[in-house]
Amino acid sequence: MIKIYNSLTNKIEEFVPLRKNEVSMYVCGSTVYNYIHIGNSRPVIFFDTVARFFKYMGYKVTYVSNFTDIDDKIINKAKQENVSETEISERYIKAIKETYKKLNCLPHDANPKVTENIDGIIQFIDFMIKKEGAYVIDGDVYFDVAKITDYGQLSGQTIENLMNGARIDNNDKKHNPIDFTLWKRTDEGKRWDSPWSLGRPGWHTECVVMIDNIFKGPIDIHGGGLELKFPHHDNEIAQSICVHNHKIANYWMHNGRIDMGGEKMSKSLGNVIWADELLSKTSYQAYRLLILNVPYRQPLDYKEELLVQATTDFEKINRTYISLFRKIDLEFLEMKPANGIIDQELLDLKTAFIDAMSDDFNTANAITAIFTATKHINNLMRNGKTEADVLKQALKLLDGMLWVLGINIELERLREEEKSLVLQWQQARKNKEFIQADILREEITNKGIQL
Ligand SMILES: [Zn+2]
Incomplete structure (x- = not known):
């Protein structure tokens, strides 16, 4: 049984898919005006590992992650460089996809972009206006949060306490200061014709529409970084309740952020480590171990020592893997007939690994299970009497566990x-x-x- 900490209920729950043996997942992707830093890479690596684990357990997984290619930051960057917004967004989409590949992430099933979904977004907003969940003022469209019950459920806030914290602006045209923008009339940057104005959509509508468009209904898992919980994800849920009367996903998952020296890592603070920069200094295997060594909901405070540790960790695993592979290659060959002997300890180690991953994807414990396995495998190799079959099982086990964590060790058979x-x-x-x-x-x- 796979258990997931559901951010919507704040409880550990048994995972029950909407369709038997299938998993539908959507994870909010990057706004494409820059490269990704290690903080941005945490959800990329973690949710890739989640998808891999479901596949390992025999599920058919559909995993979608978007690119936000309309945003003020993109407009500003385009202005700075005196190029088009499309040039900026396409440049970074290409670079980010390369980084995904370097991190050995499985390809997503789809990477929708906002600019490809404008018609759907306009229809969706139009529908909310017709249902009186949204209203138009001077060409702008706002969502009326008072029209739905439970607004702020995901982040555990009520309309009252959000109102108390809201900035009151006397010039505000909105019914309610916490109403959020669905469509913005603008003279700047890319804009589209709509029934309300020449403008562009707000950020919160894109994900709901893309999910609808691709999955045609509610999904199993919606993920993203903790900082997206509010307002982004609460606003996604609010719109989906208005239009479909469901909360998009049965399980909402949020990964903790990455800090550096106890401070939030951010481009504006200048304490950013780019994913590509780190990948030029270390292997992707060590990089993934660095991220996965910490359970995903905990904050990860990046320090050089963690990278050193992860590098040593990978070296240990790599050494055992190479020795085992070579031993089978050199001594037993494929020719040895199978004798059907099974090593119980290897089976127990597989169970320990699956148990760790099934416990809300506890990758830290899963890595511990891999180390226990390498120790056992080293002992098996030292013992001259170990059967060829057992060593082959050990290699299969190690291959499977490492695959789930996205770690490949590529070795060729010797000539x-x-x-x-x-x-x-x-x-x-x-x-x-x-x-x-x-x-x-x-x-x-x-x-x-x-x-
Ligand atoms: Zn999103």
Whole structure:
């Protein structure tokens, strides 16, 4: 049974999919006016791991994440560089997709963009106006939060306390200071014709419309960073209640933010580490371990030591993996007939890994389970009597667990001449012919063979 902490109810709940053995997921993506930093990469890596785990458990997963390609920040950047908004957005969409790939994320099933969904957004807003959940003033359209019950449910706020905290602006045309913008009349940047004005949509409508458009109804999981809970996600829910009378997703999941030196990481504070910058210094495997070493709901305070730790962690896993792979490659080959022996401890380790991931995707405990597995596998390899079958099972187990965390270790089988070189080296060591062994070892290293 997979359990999820549902931000909507603030409870750990059993995951029951809308359709048997299927999972539909939507995660809010980036506003495309810059590269992504490690804070932005946390939901990317974490939700990729969630999708992978569901797949590992046999679910058919549909995972969608958008690109927000209409925004003031994009307009400003375009002005600064004296280029079109499209040039800015397309440049960063391309770069961000490259970063996703470098982080070894599985391709999303779709990456919708706001600019491709304007007709749907206009229809959706029009429908809210007809249902009296939204109103038009001077070409702007606002959502009327007073028209729905439970506004602010996700962030645990009521209309009253939101009103107390709201900035009261006497010039405000809105019915209520906390009503949010659905359509904005504007003379600046990209704009579209609508029944209300020449303008552009507000941010909160795009995700609801894209989800509708792709999934044609409610979904299982809606995710994003904690900072999106309010107002973005509460506003998505409010619109969906107005139009469909459902709350978009049965499970809402939010990952904690990444700080640096106890401070919020932000472009304006200038304490940002770009994902690509970190990837040029470290492997994506260590990067993913760095992120996944901390349970997703906890804040992650980035320090250089965490990266050092993650690098060491990956080295340990990598060493065991390579030794195991080579041992099977060199000694047992595929030719050995299967004898059906099963190592109970390996089965228990698989269960421990699945239990950790099923416990609200506790990746930290899942990584611990991988380390317990590598220790056991090292013992199996040291024990000369271990059956070929058991080692093959161990490799399969390790492959599966690492796949869930998005960590691949790519090794090629050795060619015959490489194999005989390694076997000669092993024999020389056994015979204590150290000079000969050193020469062979050097040859092996020069050929780029990892042992
Ligand atoms: Zn969104």
